[in-house]
Amino acid sequence: MxxxxxxxxxxxxxxxxxxxxxxxxxxxxxxxxxxxxxxxxxxxxxxxxxxxxxxxxxxxxxxxxxxxxxxxxxxxxxxxxxxxxxxxxxxxxxxxxxxxxxxxxxRVPKGKENRPSIQVVTGHHDTSAFLSDLLQKGIQSLESDGELLVLGEFCTLYKTGFWKYFEGLELQHRLTIRVGLDLDKIESNFDDLIAVYRTLDNFLDIDFVFYDIQDTSNANLIILKGAFVVQYALDTQPRFKMCTYIFDESLVGDIYEKFSFNGAEKKPLMSTVSSLGLEELGYRTAFYATTKFFFYLTIGFEFLLPHEVFDHISETVSPEQAFAIQRLCVTWEEILNASEITFIMPTTSLLRYVESGYIYLTDIEYRLTAEERKAHIKSIFEGLEKNPNLTTGVLLPTVSDGMYTGKDLSFYSNYKTGFLKKNKRNIHNDADSFYVISSNRLHSILLNAFQNMKNQPSYRQYDLEALKKKYETYKPLIERTLSLSK
Structure with a gap:
């Protein structure tokens, strides 16, 4: 205790x-x-x-x-x-x-009355149970936004079961976790990359910020700002085998200051933002200023939307946003008519979109009516007919719980840079909605991984005629599903 x-x-x-x-x-x-x-x-x-x-x-x-x-x-x-x-x-x-x-x-010796409060826990089971309980209760009791520094390597900690300690948290405030990532490891071991994606997909309420493992000093420290510090040791499994828990307020503050990521020299590989910006000269505008894209979509299909959908969205937002939405409509129409674009969707996400009509368009949530979804299907066929460089594919459900079954985290790339987008409908606090990838190497690793989905047995790619044929096969089911969602 x-x-x-x-x-x-x-x-x-x-x-x-x-x-x-x-x-x-x-x-x-x-x-x-x-x-x-x-x-x-x-x-x-x-x-x-x-x-x-x-x-x-x-x-x-x-x-x-x-x-x-x-x-x-x-x-x-x-x-x-x-x-x-x-x-x-x-x-x-x-x-x-x-x-x-x-x-x-x-009872400390004379002259050492200010000795800091510490506790040492040993043994794999005791240490794991202690850390799980400490993190759950320490984070759950936060009365404002929290910051957790994890000076260790993300994938190594994944193998210990560390990230499972965060399951079941009901976060009322934002929690930012800053942690080291070994790019060599995730590039050479696909399972490690899956672990990263799976964790981000599972914990939408947490904002992860990744740093190169070299910048985390390999100090094996876990610091909850203003609350506690834990220094841990791992065995070769890897498993936790010992930890030292420090809860002296002044010492916790001193350690945080020495190991925090506030220095300008420690730039993140990937960080979060609440918005990519609808403004004319924002990140989003720069992102779409090219002619080749790759999109892994899990939150509906916000492309090739009918004009009336853009009109209806414009009616529900501020005048400034409405202008930006209309400009976006024109921009995307030009891009979709002339660019080379690959779309991939998990079938589970596609079915969810057919049932709910939910999309997260730029920074705006919108739910298409059943009639708008019917018009959207028609608009998709028209778009594919106009531009043969639009490639569409789906991933069938698989038994394994890999990155291909992720349902709440999308990936967008223009082959130079990219970002990940969370399903805002499944965020329960004030966590940010986007991960912006700052590292060119991390972006390349993620892009290669998502592109390699095409080599998976569960992948199916459709040209226009094959897609129309597939639609005709499932048309009665789709229309019945749409009628039930009215």
């Missing part, structure tokens, strides 16, 4: 439950001045009676938590298992652990 000193632990419980000092004093049978001194650290309860005092305070705090219906928030905030049958007893034990921590701190 992770515990701070007695005074800070008691103060946190009092603050969380909004307990009154006089009521707490009545519960334990002491004068209110004693309780005040316990919470401000000027005095400790007598060791002879501390277990009874903690037990009675634990029961009182538990009653308040239950009465205020704050159980869920409590378990996210304090390092106590929610699978307990007696919350009062567990809080009492938590206070006892904090009492022992304070006693141990007070």
């Amino acid at each position: 992770i515990s701070d000193g007695y005074a800070s632990t008691l103060k946190r419980l009092i603050t969380f439950t909004q307990a009154k000092f006089i009521s707490l004093a009545d519960v334990v049978g002491y004068d209110v001045s004693y309780v005040n001194k316990w919470s401000n650290g000027t005095k400790l309860p007598s060791s002879r009676y501390v277990e009874r005092i903690n037990e009675e305070m634990g029961q009182y705090f538990a009653e308040l938590i239950t009465k205020q219906k704050k159980e869920a928030k409590f378990f996210k905030t304090f390092p106590i298992s929610e699978n307990t049958d007696d919350l009062g007893f567990e809080i009492g034990q938590y206070l006892c652990a904090a009492y022992r921590t304070t006693l141990n701190q007070n």
Whole structure:
């Protein structure tokens, strides 16, 4: 059980439950001045009676938590298992652990009273369980945007199961994770590249920022800004075999400053932005100023849209956005008539689009009506007829959970640079919607990987006639699906 000193632990419980000092004093049978001194650290309860005092305070705090219906928030905030049958007893034990921590701190040799608070955990299972619990509760209790520095290599940590520790988090605030990435590793090992894509696709509520592994110093540090530092050791498996947990506030701040990525010399390989910009001279305009593109689409099919869809979108946005949307309509029409473009969609994403009509067009979410989706199909056929350099392909569902079954992260490339787009409908906090790839090498690695989908047994490519034939085969099912979505 992770515990701070007695005074800070008691103060946190009092603050969380909004307990009154006089009521707490009545519960334990002491004068209110004693309780005040316990919470401000000027005095400790007598060791002879501390277990009874903690037990009675634990029961009182538990009653308040239950009465205020704050159980869920409590378990996210304090390092106590929610699978307990007696919350009062567990809080009492938590206070006892904090009492022992304070006693141990007070026993340091003379002249070393300011020794920082640390805890060492060893053994694979204990270390993994400790890290999982620490990260879950530390991140879940954030009261504002958080930043996690992971000075280690992304794929190595993936093999330890580290990224699974973030599953189930319900993030109310933004969380940015800055982590090292070994480009040699993901270029030579396709499974490692799949691990990167899969993780980004699974955690849309988290903003990952990648740095070259050389810039992370290989320090094996995990730092949650303002909360804690963990230094870890791995065995050859790799598995966690030991970690040192540091929770002294001043030391955590000092370590963060020394290892943060704030220096201009540490430029990210890939970072996040909330928007690619609809403005005339923005990133998006520069991206489309070429004649060759590759698109892996998982969030509907926002290309070759009928004019009336652009008109309807323009009616739902501000005048400035409406002008940009109309300009985009003209720009894309010119591009789609003259460029060489490869479109690839997972069939699962294609079916979802047919059912929902949802697209994330530039920075605007829109849901096509059933009639607009019918018109869109017709518009796609017309576009393919006008430009034979438009290539369309789909990826059939596969048993393996690889990058080809990702449903919420799209990839866009103009063969010089690229970006990834999250499905905004499945983002539950204020996380950014786009990953902008700054490294030419990382972009090339990703582009090659997505292009190689064409060599997969699950890939099917269709020319115009084959696509029309396929549509005729499934037309009754498509029209029935559209009729149900009205």
